[in-house]
Amino acid sequence: MSSRATTPHSSPYRQTTASAIAVPPFISASKFRLQSLYSDFSGQKTANHALYHSNVDWWRRTLEAYVYEGHQGSNRLVLNADKQFVHNFTVSGVGKPSGLDTVFVSFQIPASLYTFDIVPVLVKADLSSPSHLSSSDPLPTLMSLGTFLSLAASLYAPQSKAYLTAIPSLFLSYVVAKPLWWALESAGVVGEDSLASSISSTFSSFRSAPSKVDTRWYGDYVLLHLVEQAAEAVLEKQMAKSTGPADSLYSFDSFRKEFAECIMHPREDESPLMSEIDMKVILRYLERDKGAVVVEDEIVKFSEDGQHEITAVDRGILELKSAVENLQAQIEGIQRKIDAYTAKASEALKQQRKTIALSHLRSRKPLEDLLSKRLGALANLEGTLIQVEGAAGDIEILNSYKASTVTLRSILSHPSLQRDTIDETMDAMAEANADAKEIDDKVRIGGDVAVGISNIDDDELEEELKQLVAESEREKEHQQEQRSIESKLRDIPGVPSHTVSDTNHERVLIAS
Template sequence: MSAAASVQTSSFDAWLTTIPEFASATPARIQSLCSDIARQKAANPTAYAANVAWWRRTVRSMLDYGAQPVGGGREGEHLTLLLEDELLQRFADASVVRRRPMALVSVVNEMRLTNELVPFSEYLTSSGPSSPNTSSPASVSYFSTATLSTNLWWAMEQLGLSSGDDAGASLPYEQRWRSAAGEYVLFAAVKDAAAKLLKHHQSISSLSLSTTLYDRTTFRAAFGSVLFPASPHPPTDRDIAILLKHLQRDLGVLVSDKEVIKFVEPGQALKITQFDRNYLELMLAARNLSKQVDELNASVVDRTAKAKEYVARGRNDMAKSYLRSRASLQDLSLARLRSLETIQGVLLKIETSHGDIQIMKAYETSSSALQDLLSHPSLQAENVEQTMNRLSDALADHKEIEEAISMGGELAVQAGQSEIIDEAELDSELAVLVKEAEEERVQPSPQVGEGLPALDGTALPSIPLTGPEPVTEMRAESIQREKITN
């Protein structure tokens, strides 16, 4: 087994352990999942729908992980499903499955009907949008009649035109397998990867040209880590090609060819200019020179270490040879560094000019918007003067009205007073009341027992807390009548 095949086998087995139904399910449950479910569609639609939904999720999980066991140097693909005998056999060879997933034939046909799976060749060659939810003429041309013809028996069954209760299920499995086998693009995975890429690009995007121009290598280096975070495998060349097709044809956010990938702003032409190619070439040259300088510096350090080693061993001739080699490498590194500085200076000037262009465009837009506002009839000088004069007259009228209301209020208050109160008389009366109150506070009140002789410690009789009932006028008359009666 080759090293690549061994790695892929390991990835497939590792992925299987993440699926609970495979890792811990009973043999009966696994048999139910892997068996041919075509006849189940008519006999038990609920169970059929549940099995199809489970396999949809499982296929997506396998691709997200990059665990699909495909050969030919295509290990780790994330966006294409290759339904072939090798895939089914890998399930059968896995110790946690031990069965060929024959249900995949029905699942793939269902996903083709809903355009969740699109034949790979059609995906790349079509010029129409690839959204499975659109009904535009372009999308109709995208899903060719060849794709629909392979699912004709499924469509006839849905329309009730089949020759039996379940015409699709009545076909031999091998015939249905030949109809379903092939390579497909999982469109939901493409859309999710595109969304992650665009979100990451927005987080790093600026006026800089360096964030808009890439080749395939730098594009993968910039965005590969964010596309499939659950996978131990980086995106493959086929993944990148599928993703670029969607971003350019369906979303219109970039334009690409074999050498250049260019992000475009809304309203910008989907065109790669000669300037784009020249600038990208300069950026790549700067990156390569920077890499060369780092490698040369590492070689200089290595030559120095070797020279010291031979000096310690008494081999001065070898030490001198390494020192001579180090000197040559230092000269070459210095020359590369000067070239790198020159290219970086040119790139900086281009970036500055590009930024100035963007700023001037912003100024032009602002100027145009301001001119549009100032050209409004209400902002003409004559109209402004007339408006301000009318406002001044209105404010003057308002002030006169306020003054008239205030003066009328004062007259009403004065007219409502029947006589004028003498403030001096009020002050004199108040002074008399204050003097009487002070005299009452100064005069002492008589004390209980005052003027009586002391009792020399003789105990006094207790006195009830409540005194006798006061003799009122009515009480006195009552006492007088009692005396007369007696």
């Protein structure tokens, strides 16, 4: 067995310090763990549910990384399961994975339809009716490319899961026959010493090692989780850049270039261009499952405001947009040639080769004239495109005005908003308010009479109120006078606390 599975798409193997074995860069596990992962662990479905679930989850994450990081080639959403795929996962000291058939079968069944009981739900459920399916159920990890592209209903609609009704023989082999056989064998119903040993030949292909490699699971599979992520990235980028009708229109080629980074992170030896298969998958998902685009005659339109058709105006705008992009590419190419001739002329002058330098300058002159013409044409096309986009925008604005006017007139034509109806309603409201006031007055007067309160004279109340106010004012003035007297008393000097001497007394007498 070779110690390295070299392919034109895979990176050199790395050495793991824990296991000292060479493994591909998309594999992260010890040698002991790989031995379990690479074995046929289908029997653990009932014997050890935790181990089975852990192995399946590891394979899910590994296969997604294998595809997303480009280890299989240019496709970033579709897994190519074939002989080369198995060879890429070969690990020295461990060998090739032998349980991939179980992995691929489990990946194609939604979690809501499969349990780890002895008998799968597929045996119990009536798959001809989608009533047991929910639109919120998680999608399966994988779906065959042909099934994905041919489905008419959305993946999130219950009726779209009807593809499970046509269960292929591979599904029946691994999700019905095997678990059923293990259950019967554990119960002693079948086996070498059982009375039913005569039927064991029916399942012998599942109990013994196959004589040749089972390739029924080979094929192209869409990784639905990666598709969902890529679609969200595409919609976010489109929302950020959309400013006019031209920004929502793409040809297949321009779409592959514009949104390649939403699906892939190209390596140095890889061009940043979305593969055709990935483009078909992402457009099918955006159109059928998201309702975000319309695809027709190799034209892609991001639908806005519920517009689900490509009009003649759209085609004209896309033609202008494509012409502008082509001219821009031509201008960039011409500029690169001019720069190259300039560099060659400079290098020739450094070497004192004036004749060659002059020749390069002469060759550059026609390119400069062509560049000037192309720049003029580009300016004209860009101006025309802006005018067309403006006119298209004006049409949308006028249509909005028209729709708003129709809506307003429809509301105003309602019988409740007619002048006679409004007058009748307002008169009825005034009468109702008057009746309510009259009833309130009667109830209030009746209550006063009931408790012995006579009619109150408003003039008398007013006079009493004036007296209370005057009394309050007099009280305030009295308090202010008291405060003034107290202040003056505080300013008078106090009586001396000591006895006045006789000398001083005599002086006072003499002075008097």
